Every structure is written in structure tokens, then in C-alpha cells.
Amino acid sequence: MANGSRMAAWEHWGAELKYRRELAGLTQGELGRRVFVSGGYIGQFEQAIRKPQLDVAIRIDEVLQTDGFFERAWRKLIDDKRYADYFAAAADLERLATKICEFESMITPGLLQTSAYTRALTLANNPFADDEYIEDRVRARMDRAGILKEATRPEYWVVLHEAALRVPVGGSAVMAAQLEHIAQLMRERKTLVQVLPFAAGACAQMGKSLKLMEFEDAPPTAYTEAVYSGNLLDDPAVVKRAQGTYDLLRAAALSTEASLPLIESAAEDYRRCETTT
DSSP states (O other): OOHHHHHHHHHHHHHHHHHHHHHTTOOHHHHHHHHTSOHHHHHHHHTTSSOOOHHHHHHHHHHHTOTTHHHHHHHHHHOOTTSOTTTHHHHHHHTTOSEEEEEESSSOOGGGOOHHHHHHHHHHHOTTOOHHHHHHHHHHHHHHHGGGGSTTOOEEEEEEETHHHHSOTTOHHHHHHHHHHHHHHHHTTSOEEEEEOGGGOSOTTTTOOEEEEEOSSSOOEEEEEETTEEEEEOOHHHHHHHHHHHHHHHHHSOOHHHHHHHHHHHHHHHHHHHHHO
């Protein structure tokens, strides 16, 4: 489904929610309380500013007695096979974000990946997949990364653990090109990257990832990921704690000015390995 068609479908979802809510004689606040979100969130769902999570759609069906309508519609709209089910909603939110702050402990974040790096990662996770599957995933990742090329691109901040620079995903040539790509985006001021060095020792979110997203007309959201699962968090107290965690990571990391030469040096090391093998 094209982005424009998908947005129109979400607007229809929101309009139907408003119609069914008013038919039940409930205010946004009353419905929100019954499905465990704020009335403001119900208003954002109705205006298609924010997309609900699946469990909220299911509770809306239960409260409004709509026989699974909102759950079925949600599954149809969010069912983008290019992304894992648990990540599809977060991928949609990336395109709406005005600011994205991200931490990765072992790999380059998706929005910064080159196609060769993505291909190597996807193959490592799916060693028996056919070429069509692999290339579909690569195209989806490159489509996501395209938001950094747009005039309306979000502010993009990244804290990248030094381990992500040293693990040779795809081999020396792929890693050299990947790190050169990050350095180029930094020089073009399309992203701010800080490296969290090994010397920093133990850190918050050790071995985990964290993505924070801010929006023009909606509250901020945090996204974390585990093995074959993801958590899209929008509880204000939880998001505030996640923002505090990110602040700790940023404070422990090198400055962007010190990070750029480290990334460039790592790229040069991989280039030397490539020429000697």
C-alpha cells in the first residue's frame, strides 16, 4: 500500500472510531479511561496523528462492542511484510518524527546502514532465505533510510558503541564503506553521531538498543527491541526514564568532533585489511 493510500486508510480508521465512540455516547476521555490511554490519545487516533498499538485496538473493540472491527482494520493497515510485525508501527512513526535519538550497542542503526551492510546482516539472520527475501529486506531498509535525504528530515542523533565499529559485518570492504557512509552523513550535517568508547566501561542499556522519537503534534515515544519482539512505549513516565537513560549514554560518549576521526580511522583500518588480503 502506498504511503498516501495508507494515510487515507488510517484517517478512515480514525473517523470510524469517532463515529462509533459518539454512537456509544462516550467522550474521548471516557473511552480513553476504559482502554487505559488518555483522552488526548483517543483524539490523536481519531485525527490519524498517532496510530494505536494492537492491544489498544482490541480493547476499543471490547468497549465499543464492534466485533473485532478495529483489530482487523489495524492488522490490515500495519501488515507491512517488509518489516517484522513488532517493528512495523515504529517504522511508521519514524516518518512522522521531528527528532529521533538512537543508541545501538553492536550494529549500525538501520537509518545509517548501506545496502551491503544490510544485506550481510539480513543474511546472517536468515541463512536459508532466498535472494528475493533478502533483497526485499534490503529495499525496505533503504526506503526507511531515505528520510535522511528529505528536506523535512528529522533531527537525527546517534550514540554508537565502539563495538559497532569493530565487529566486521560483511567483511572489511563492507565495513569500510559503511563507516565512510556514516562519516559522510556527519560531514553533511545530516546526523550527529557520538561514539561510546570501550574505555567508558559499563554503560546504561548495555547490550541493548533504544530509540526515542519526538513529534510536532503528539507526545514522545520510546522503542526498545529484544529477540523477535519490540516495545513501543508511550507512557509519559516510562518515556521520561528512557530519555534519562539516553542522557547518560550521551554524557559518557565522545563528542561528535572526537567521534568523527575515530570512525574515519576505523574505516581506514578496514581498507588496509582489504588491500592486504
